[in-house]
Amino acid sequence: MTEETAEETAGELPERYVDEKKLRRQSRRDFILFGTGAFAALAGLWWIAPLGSKKKVFGEHTADALDTLAARLGATRERSERFQNRALTFDDDIAEALYSPNRTVRTYSKRDITPLRNNYEGRTPSPDYIKEWTLTLTGLASSNDVVLRLPDLSSLAQHEQITRLCCVEGWSAIAGWSGVRFGDLLRAYPPAPGAKWAAIESAVNLDGNGNPDPYYVSIDLPTARHPQTLLATHLNGTPLGADHGAPLRLVAPMKLGLKNIKAITKIAYTVDEPRDFWGERGYSKYDGL
């Protein structure tokens, strides 16, 4: 026991004779660094903090006064947004570097299936649209647009998979999907040379008041070609209802749920990165899991 004590306490608190002037100088330097750092941290946090939080915690007047001062010193709202968005794109770059087209998403068995909630941001469209539904493909190699109806897709091989849908909000659900592979559609109707992206749109999407509010996502073609990226027509063995994006929705389980667009009406192949609904609202544009 004494041996252990001796050995393990050794070197934990080394003592030194240090030149007093040097000690004072270095300590002063460390205190100055500490103070500067503390101030910089507070100022930095203030700079990037949401306006609402600042007003709630410090009161309207103090928050406004400090924000005015910050803006005069160059720490403006616009610069703060740009800086924070860079953190988002940095994380996207990391995610893209991690992505492997050969890595498959974990699949589950039927008994793992959980209820899937309808997470339409606005109102769920009335199922009336399903009868007249068509899918328009543009940006094709043939340079003519193609308009498809559901039976046109039945010539493609049908696939089934039970995968997890992860929402950016934090919840997730395991669901069984069946439909055609996006990759098979790309082979059947090849995009124009040089295309790198698919701009996928739903014209039937509604806002909270029930007014038309088209939803759109960007999907990179390598993700679209992934064998587990489906254009699904069925959920757990039954045709999709209006709540889950009838008659055709995207199932890309290697992307967050918000990329898994419901009730697709148009797919455009593009060279440049298309706009993305949530990407325009402060979220990541990549959303790779």
Added chain:
Amino acid sequence: MTQMDADKPADDGKALTDSAEEASAEAVAVDPKPIEEVPVEEPPSDEPPVKEPPVEQPPAEETVVDAPQISDPRPPTPDSHPGTRLVVIKHHALVRLSHWLNVPILFALIVSGLSIYWASPVFLHKPDPVTHSRDYLADLGIAIARHIPGAKADGFWFYDHFGLGVFNLAGALRWHWLFVYLFLATGFLYILGLLLGGGYRALLPRRRMIADGFAMIRYYAGVVPMKILRRPWEHPHITTKYNALQRGAYASMPIAGALALASGWAMHKPVQFWWLERLFGSYDGARIVHFAVMIYFILFLVPHVVLVLVDGWDTMRSMIVGWSGRIGGSHD
């Protein structure tokens, strides 16, 4: 210093009885570091065993060299070392830097994490008939706000005052990613500082930790009652850098940090890091661990700050300047 202890009967009680001449002569022979050495930016000289035999040291250097034994109770000897001060080297510069960087980083990670959590709480109960809340954290906010004059006691209060607000998922995620990369970088700096400064030694588990831990719990439990009763209540004798409870708590911090990162990445990239997700059992398993680690950080923080304030200025200062004036780890 390890060498010194090896050929010496390194029992604390014995060391106390050693003659001053003997101890300082030995220290002179063993420690080759000159006193001009920067105390804050260099690893303590005792870390690696001395490479050359001490006899090879030039005599000129020996006169300015000293490093008394750890438990040496002698006061600083200004006569033999004019213009110098005897100090304890406590924290490597990188350890101090990462310690203080973690203050704003953990703050930002927790407040943004709470706003992310708001979007879809993982711990839910049946809706409350009055408040309609299903979320325990919202309940907590309602309970607090009811005692604050003028506060609106609704389910948003908690997230508005302890988080980055409600309906701010995008903004909170952006913060979380920004600070998690800083947290990761800081973690590396901390580990590097522990290795360079030898501070890791004070965190390694010891056999006597359990018994010593109970002694500390007994001490803490009695310290306030005994103060009220005005009875003497002695702090257990500590010869190590930290007492057993501190040792356990500080050693658990890098582990908790690693767990927070692992569970966070398991949620953030469950497809690419599928093995991490499996490690936590399930996707929600990772969420629960992530949340539990946050609670652990907060539970650590309260006694950590209280005890530093109680312990005094020297302890607080040592985390800024790196050295302590408490020779021999003395606890007054």
